[in-house]
Amino acid sequence: MESLGADVMLALPEVILLGAASTVLVLSLYAGRAGEALAFWSSLAVLGAVAVLVGFTTTPQETFAFGSLYIHDPLAVAVKLFACLTAAVVFMYARPYLQQRSHARPEFYVLGLFATLGVLVMASAHNFILVYLGLELLSLCLYALVVFERDSSDASEAAIKYFVLGAIASGMLLYGMSILYGLTGSLDLAEISAHLGSRTTDSIALVFALAFIVVGLAFKFGAVPFHMWVPDVYHGAPTAVTLFIATMPKLAAFVMTIRLLSNGLQELLTDWQQMLVVVTVLSVIFGNVIAIAQSNIKRMLAYSAISHIGFILLGILSGSDFGYAAALFYTVIYVLMAAGAFGVLVLFASQGRSMDRLVDLKGLGKSSPWFALIMLLLMFSMAGVPLTVGFYAKLYILQSLVQDGMLWLAILAIVMSVIGAFYYLRVVKYMYFDEPDEQLHVRGPGLAQAALSVNGLLVIVLFVFPNTLLDYCVRVLN
Amino acid sequence: MLSLLIWLPIAGGLLAIPAGRVSVHAVRWLALLVAVATFLASISLLFGFDAKQHAMQFSEHVPWIRAFDVYYSLGVDGISVPLILLTTVITVLVVIAGWEIAPGRIGEYFAAFLVLEGLMIGVFCALDAVLFYVFFEGMLIPMFLIIGIWGGPRRVYATVKFFLYTFFGSIFLLVALVYLYLQAGTFEIAQLQQFHLTAREQYLVFLAFLIAFAVKIPMWPVHTWLPDAHVEAPTGGSVVLAAILLKVGGYGFLRFSLPMASYASSKLAIVIIAASLIAIVYIGLVALVQRDMKKLIAYSSIAHMGFVTLGFFVIFALFNRADASAAMAVQGGMVQMISHGFISGAMFLCVGVLYDRIHSRQIADYGGVVHSMPIFATFFVIFAMANVGLPGTSGFVGELMVILASFKANVWYAVLAALTLVVGAAYTLWMIKRVVFGAPGNERVAAMTDLNGREFFCLLVLTLLVLWLGLWPAPLIELMDASVGHLLQQSQLVNLR
Numbered sequence: 001m002e003s004l005g006a007d008v009m010l011a012l013p014e015v016i017l018l019g020a021a022s023t024v025l026v027l028s029l030y031a032g033r034a035g036e037a038l039a040f041w042s043s044l045a046v047l048g049a050v051a052v053l054v055g056f057t058t059t060p061q062e063t064f065a066f067g068s069l070y071i072h073d074p075l076a077v078a079v080k081l082f083a084c085l086t087a088a089v090v091f092m093y094a095r096p097y098l099q100q101r102s103h104a105r106p107e108f109y110v111l112g113l114f115a116t117l118g119v120l121v122m123a124s125a126h127n128f129i130l131v132y133l134g135l136e137l138l139s140l141c142l143y144a145l146v147v148f149e150r151d152s153s154d155a156s157e158a159a160i161k162y163f164v165l166g167a168i169a170s171g172m173l174l175y176g177m178s179i180l181y182g183l184t185g186s187l188d189l190a191e192i193s194a195h196l197g198s199r200t201t202d203s204i205a206l207v208f209a210l211a212f213i214v215v216g217l218a219f220k221f222g223a224v225p226f227h228m229w230v231p232d233v234y235h236g237a238p239t240a241v242t243l244f245i246a247t248m249p250k251l252a253a254f255v256m257t258i259r260l261l262s263n264g265l266q267e268l269l270t271d272w273q274q275m276l277v278v279v280t281v282l283s284v285i286f287g288n289v290i291a292i293a294q295s296n297i298k299r300m301l302a303y304s305a306i307s308h309i310g311f312i313l314l315g316i317l318s319g320s321d322f323g324y325a326a327a328l329f330y331t332v333i334y335v336l337m338a339a340g341a342f343g344v345l346v347l348f349a350s351q352g353r354s355m356d357r358l359v360d361l362k363g364l365g366k367s368s369p370w371f372a373l374i375m376l377l378l379m380f381s382m383a384g385v386p387l388t389v390g391f392y393a394k395l396y397i398l399q400s401l402v403q404d405g406m407l408w409l410a411i412l413a414i415v416m417s418v419i420g421a422f423y424y425l426r427v428v429k430y431m432y433f434d435e436p437d438e439q440l441h442v443r444g445p446g447l448a449q450a451a452l453s454v455n456g457l458l459v460i461v462l463f464v465f466p467n468t469l470l471d472y473c474v475r476v477l478n
Numbered sequence: 479m480l481s482l483l484i485w486l487p488i489a490g491g492l493l494a495i496p497a498g499r500v501s502v503h504a505v506r507w508l509a510l511l512v513a514v515a516t517f518l519a520s521i522s523l524l525f526g527f528d529a530k531q532h533a534m535q536f537s538e539h540v541p542w543i544r545a546f547d548v549y550y551s552l553g554v555d556g557i558s559v560p561l562i563l564l565t566t567v568i569t570v571l572v573v574i575a576g577w578e579i580a581p582g583r584i585g586e587y588f589a590a591f592l593v594l595e596g597l598m599i600g601v602f603c604a605l606d607a608v609l610f611y612v613f614f615e616g617m618l619i620p621m622f623l624i625i626g627i628w629g630g631p632r633r634v635y636a637t638v639k640f641f642l643y644t645f646f647g648s649i650f651l652l653v654a655l656v657y658l659y660l661q662a663g664t665f666e667i668a669q670l671q672q673f674h675l676t677a678r679e680q681y682l683v684f685l686a687f688l689i690a691f692a693v694k695i696p697m698w699p700v701h702t703w704l705p706d707a708h709v710e711a712p713t714g715g716s717v718v719l720a721a722i723l724l725k726v727g728g729y730g731f732l733r734f735s736l737p738m739a740s741y742a743s744s745k746l747a748i749v750i751i752a753a754s755l756i757a758i759v760y761i762g763l764v765a766l767v768q769r770d771m772k773k774l775i776a777y778s779s780i781a782h783m784g785f786v787t788l789g790f791f792v793i794f795a796l797f798n799r800a801d802a803s804a805a806m807a808v809q810g811g812m813v814q815m816i817s818h819g820f821i822s823g824a825m826f827l828c829v830g831v832l833y834d835r836i837h838s839r840q841i842a843d844y845g846g847v848v849h850s851m852p853i854f855a856t857f858f859v860i861f862a863m864a865n866v867g868l869p870g871t872s873g874f875v876g877e878l879m880v881i882l883a884s885f886k887a888n889v890w891y892a893v894l895a896a897l898t899l900v901v902g903a904a905y906t907l908w909m910i911k912r913v914v915f916g917a918p919g920n921e922r923v924a925a926m927t928d929l930n931g932r933e934f935f936c937l938l939v940l941t942l943l944v945l946w947l948g949l950w951p952a953p954l955i956e957l958m959d960a961s962v963g964h965l966l967q968q969s970q971l972v973n974l975r
Contacts, residue, residue, distance in 0.1 A: 365627075366583075380619060385645070386612040387619060395546070395608075395652070402656050411653060418646045425622070425638055433626045433634050470545040 007065040010057075010072050013050045013080060014120050020046040021113035028106035039106030040095055043113055044088055050120075051084035064126065068188055071126035074476040078328070079123035079255045086247050086335055087116040092451045093343040094240035097350040103149055103238070112244065115141035119252045125259060128177045128187040132170070135220070138252055139166050142245060146237040158236025165229040169219030176212030179205060189264035196267035210268055213260060214275045221253040221309045224282035231294075234302035235356075239349050242298055243342035246305060247335045250312075254331040257316055258324060258477075269319045276317040277409070283310030284413055288420040297358050300423055301341060304382060307420055308334045314413055315397045318404040321477050326396040329473040333381075333393040333462075340378045340455040344371055347452060351441070361427060363436025371449075372431045374456030379428055381459045383421040389462040392470070479523065479536050480552040483562065484600045487516050487569070491592030498585015506577055509588035513573045516595065517566040524563070529556055529957045532964035534605060534668070542609070548665055551606040556961030557732055557812065558602040560954060561725055564819045565602070567943070568721045569595040571936045572714040575827055579628070579712075587628060591714060594620040601726050607655045607665040610733075614726065615648055621715070621723065628712040636703075636710035643703040647693030651734075654686035658738070671737040671968055674975040684742035687735045688750075695727025697750075697787055698757040701780045708776035709839070713830030716772060720779050721823035725815045728786045732808075736790065737968040744794040744969075751791050755894045757784030762901035766908070771832075771839050774909055775825045778865060781898060782818045786811040788895060789880040795887035797970050803883045808962045809955055810879025816954065817864075817872035817947055824861045824940040828854070831933050832913075835926045841912050845919025850926040855914045857929075857937040862910045864944045866903045872947035 008015060024042050028035035054077055062073040091109060098104040118138030125131040143166065146159040181187055183205055184195040196206075215226065222230040234242050261272055287307030294300035312334070315327030348364070348371070349355035364372040381390030394417060401410035462469060490512030497505040527535055534553030542550040554562065572591055579587050597620070600613035618641055625637035659665050662673040675683065693700045704724075708716050736743055758781050765777035789811030796804040831854060832847070833839055848855035864871035867878075877898070885892035918924040929937070947954065 385615055385619060387616040391612070391615075392543070392546075395656070398653065399546070399656050399660070402653070403660055407653075407657070410656075411650075414649045414653065415646075418642060418649060421645055422638065422642060425641060428622075429626065429634055429638070432623065433637075467544050470543065474545055 007070070010063060010065040011070055011124070013054050013057075014117060014124070016053065017046065017050050017113060017117045017120060021110055021117060024106065024113065025110045028110070031106075035106045036104045039109040040091060043091055043109040046113065047084045047088045047091075047116070051081055051088075054080045054084065068190065069127045069130050070124050072124060075255065075258065075328075076123040078472070078476045079251055080120050082332055082335065083116055083119040083123070083248065083251055086251065086339060087112055089339055089343075089451055089455065090240075090244050090247060092448050093243060093339070093346050096448050097238070097240040097346045100350045100352055101149070101238070108145070108148060108240075111141045111145050115145070115244070115248060119248060119255075122252050122259070123255045125256075126189050126263070128181070128189075131256060131259060132174065132177070135173070135252070135256065136170065138249065139170065139220075142166075142249065145241045145244060146233060148241055149238050152236075152238070154236040155238065156236075158233045161229050161236075162233045165219065169216050169226070172212045172219065173216030176209045176216060179209035179212065183209065189259065192264050193266060196265065206268065207271055210265065210271055211275065213265070214272055214279070217253065217257050217260065218279050220249065220256070221313070222306055223279045223309050223313060224286045224306060225279075227283070227286070227306050230306055231299045231302040234298045234305070235296060239298065239342065239346050239355065243339065243346055246301065246338040246342050250305075250309070250331055250335055250338070253309075254312060254316075254327065257313075258327075261316065262319075262324060266319070273317050273319060276313055280310045280313040280317060281409070281412065283307060283313065284416045288416045288423075291420070291423045294423070295358055296356055297345065297361065297427070298356055300358065300427075301338070304420065304423070305338065307416065308338075308382075311394070311397050311413065314409065315400055318400045318406070320400065320404060322403060323400040324477040325473045326400040328477060329396050329470060330393045332469070332473070333389055336455065336458060336462075337378050337381050337390060340374065340452065340459070341382070343448075343452045343455060344375045344378070347371060347448060353438075358426065358430055361430040362434045363431070365432035367436045367441070371452065374452060375431060376428050377456050377459045379424040383424040384417050385421070387463060388459045389466065390459070391463070392466055396470075479519070479526075480538060480554065480599075480603045483516060483519055483523070483566075484552075484596045484603065486519065486596070487512055487592040487599070488596035490516075491589040491596070494589040494592060495585045498583070498588070502584055505585045505588060506573075509573045509592060510570075512592055513566075513570045513595070516599075517570050520562050520566040520599075523554070523559060527554070527559055527957075530960055532556065532960040537605070539605075542606075546608065546665070547659070547663075548608045549606045550609060551666065552603040552609075553605045554603055555964075556958035557729070557965070560812070560816050560957060561602045561722075561729060562599055564725070564816055565595060565598050565722050567939075568717060568819065568823050571823070571827070571939060572717050574932050575717070575830065575936055576712075576714045577932055579714075583627065586623075587714075590620040590624050591718065594624070594718060598722050598726070602729060605667050607658070607667055607670060610667065611648070611652055611655060614651070614730075615645070617723065617726070618644055621719065624715040624718075625707060625711045628715065629710040631710075632706070633710040636706040639703050640707040643693055643700070647690045647700070650686040651690035651730075654683045658683065667733060672973075673738070674973045675739070676975050677741060680739045680742040680974070681746070684735060684739035684746060687730065687739065688746075691727040691730040691735065692753075693727070694730065695724055695783050695787065696780060697753050697783070698761060698780065699753070701757070701761070704780060705773050705776040708779075708826075709770060709772045713826060713833065716826040716830070717823045720775070720826055721819040724779065724783060725819060728783070728790070728811065728815050731787065731790050732965060736965060740969045741972055741974050743791065747791040747794040750787055751891060754784040754788035754791070755891065757781055758788070758895055758898050759901065762898055762905065766901065766905040768905075769841055771829045771841055771909065771913070772826070774841075774905060775822060775829065778825075778902065778905065779818065779822050781902065782814065782822070782865075785814045785877055785880045785895065785898075786818075788884060788891070789814065789876075792880075792884045792887045792891060793966065793969065796883060797966075799886060801886075803886045804966055805959075805962055806879050807883035808965065809958060810876050810883060812876075812958055812962070813872070813879060813947070813951060813954060814876030817876050817944070820940050820943045820947070821861055821864045821871075821873055824857075824937060824944070825865060827933075827936055827940070828858045828861060831929065832926075836922045841909055843919065844913040844923055845916045847914045847918075847923060847926070849918050850924055851928045853934065854929050854937075857941060858914055859910060860941055861937075861944070862906045864948070865906045867899060870945070870948045872944045872951070874948055875951045 121134030291303035381388035
């Protein structure tokens with residue numbers, strides 16, 4: 001708060017990202033054909049630089065800037081790091097796909113950078129306004145990305161749905177925030193928390209506001225019963241964009257939930273816990289059961305995402321540091337797995353054939369053994385089978401639930417994960433137990449393939465050496 | 479030492495995948511080399527093992543996951559050593575039996591079996607509950623692929639059923655372990671065994687364990703995945719499934735249910751005994767009407783596993799007796815597990831030999847095999863006799879011990895269990911009569927060639943093992959004596975809080 005200079009220094013990653021994204025946007029306009037390559041490589045460089053910068057500012061304490069609008073704490077650092085990494089990985093996977101469909105335009109990366117900026121802003125937001133700004137920045141970029149193939153009617157439909165429902169969700173969130181503002185007279189998370197703590201009686205209006213905020217969060221997460229947009233958007237968007245939607249917003253939704261519910265409204269724990277129980281139970285059940293009926297793999301992974309969201313919220317709803325750490329770990333692992341799974345689909349799809357249906361995966365175990373193996377690992381990991389890191393993610397959530405005495409919720413969750421195993425196994429079945437209809441030889445730039453291989457193998461490597469990441473998640477939320 | 483036993487086959491298996499792309503020949507010898515090396519390593523375990531004491535030996539204890547207090551903790555006692563030896567022997571035979579598997583994915587085939595071997599040894603060595611669970615569940619992945627890729631026409635149904643059944647069962651094990659961890663503050667099996675729970679907690683923990691291990695072993699009425707999995711699995715898969723995988727369930731009862739929930743075990747023993755007797759009698763009758771040889775042997779496996787669970791849970795009726803009948807019951811169950819490993823493995827190998835020749839498992843497609851394959855017929859009849867429990871074969875020892883012990887607990891247990899000698903003889907010998915004896919069923923059967931060298935070797939090894947265990951089981955019993963005694967002490971305690 002001493003000087004503007006110090007504040008800006010603290011927010012340097014965001015400032016750099018904003019400047020770089022704008023520069024890339026302008027430069028690529030004048031670079032002609034080389035614009036796409038320029039945008040791609042400079043985006044990677046910028047993301048790398050921001051990640052390094054964020055890494056250097058790691059701090060054990062909380063620091064505030066811009067009159068406590070902006071918070072710099074371990075959680076913000078962690079989310080920013082993972083966001084930069086995710087964006088870079090998504091760009092690498094997406095590029096061959098976009099090139100093959102001749103959609104390789106610099107705007108993809110520019111929009112991606114702005115979306116990442118949105119996540120960074122949310123990660124450091126300590127004020128309702130800033131949370132909302134970050135959220136809208138992310139969402140608007142995503143709406144535009146969904147119609148990146150502007151001639152596709154599926155994509156247009158998905159984008160309209162996404163936009164309308166997303167706007168409703170934002171409206172809900174804003175409404176909830178405005179009621180809270182009316183009740184507490186502040187938009188600052190710490191002040192709201194302090195105000196709520198000093199109150200003696202519960203008021204209906206408070207719960208009312210809370211309900212709107214939870215609904216808004218559930219919408220953004222895509223949790224049941226506010227999940228209607230998820231399968232359509234996953235399905236309608238170009239696979240490379242689905243990859244982005246399946247990963248980045250999950251990190252954002254996680255950090256937004258922690259900021260709003262834990263930092264701001266921890267005093268109302270018992271109230272939002274009850275609301276989240278309903279949402280998680282429905283998400284875990286519906287997500288897993290409906291995924292079984294899907295024949296389109298993108299829709300299947302969409303419902304699978306809904307069930308994984310349920311698991312993340314299960315960690316959050318325990319309301320303890322332990323549960324938050326479990327949820328962060330789950331989110332990171334889920335983003336890793338989703339990036340890998342959609343990455344494999346994008347890679348196969350970038351060989352010039354459709355990869356939308358489950359049957360398109362037939363016989364890939366024979367024709368493309370390496371990437372089929374990667375997909376196999378990712379599927380077992382999503383199912384939570386040991387020997388893959390997905391097991392720890394489930395175990396951690398399970399432990400936090402049992403610790404907080406929610407044994408029946410734990411049992412329900414894992415019984416549903418057995419149902420979930422069924423459709424992940426089906427992917428393996430198509431790849432390994434069926435004969436291929438046509439041969440598929442994966443070619444393409446080595447960068448995407450190398451990144452994908454690392455991504456897949458990480459599932460095993462993190463299983464054997466989980467300590468660094470687990471300890472990090474615990475430290476971040478302590 | 480134990481780490482070597484676990485990781486050698488896994489590393490060898492991973493190496494086999496690229497080797498399979500280079501040369502079919504090389505990968506076969508690589509797989510055999512790894513399997514034999516693992517076997518020799520497991521033999522050396524015997525020399526360093528002190529059977530006089532019940533403590534865990536060859537211990538390894540390294541921190542693994544700090545956030546969950548999980549240790550990479552290994553060790554063996556007299557109960558796990560025989561099972562490890564069983565695993566390594568059977569894997570060598572499976573590699574030899576799979577020598578001529580279709581060369582298309584031969585590297586993956588051997589890789590799956592070798593990785594599976596490492597994981598199974600891991601189950602028997604793990605002293606940390608999470609480590610145990612990891613191996614216990616991890617085994618599903620290679621087995622799922624083995625049945626799904628190299629299996630028969632209904633392999634997808636069978637393998638998914640297998641996976642979901644066992645996954646469903648073991649997930650309750652995980653909840654119980656997490657619960658125990660939060661109560662006791664440790665995942666160490668030895669410490670969990672000494673931890674005291676309330677009666678209600680014990681019942682719940684016991685039920686969770688029961689679901690996991692009953693599916694695995696499998697007990698009536700959760701056995702239905704086994705016949706499907708066996709019928710569709712390739713020969714090697716059936717052998718490993720019957721000989722080793724089922725024993726993991728029995729091992730789980732000994733390591734978890736009996737010591738950790740001894741109070742609940744003693745109260746609910748009657749339920750397990752009833753289910754075991756139903757398995758022995760009813761499943762035996764079901765086996766009688768099977769037309770598919772593999773299905774028949776699969777049902778026979780379930781009936782034989784009934785003896786194992788009967789032996790393990792009849793002890794609670796024997797504790798007030800002065801004699802050693804409780805020890806005899808558990809040892810009988812253990813001998814039955816080892817013996818069934820050899821016999822069922824051999825039976826599935828025999829069916830595999832027949833299947834390789836005319837690609838049918840239907841009993842009706844055979845007849846008079848003895849005319850075209852006299853050597854094979856000799857082996858097949860020996861194993862059938864062992865399956866029936868003829869004195870002098872290993873099948874007799876375990877069943878006799880369990881029946882004798884249960885006679886002291888309740889005459890009716892023994893009477894019902896002894897029915898197997900009639901029913902088992904009926905279904906096994908009737909199958910032998912229809913397959914081996916009589917006039918040649920058709921010209922294809924008449925034209926079958928007798929065993930080749932590899933098949934002869936596998937069956938010979940198993941014959942010797944079956945006869946050795948049948949005629950002189952003392953070394954095996956001595957090996958496990960101290961550990962079983964310790965286990966009984968633990969189970970006798972009323973470990974209530």
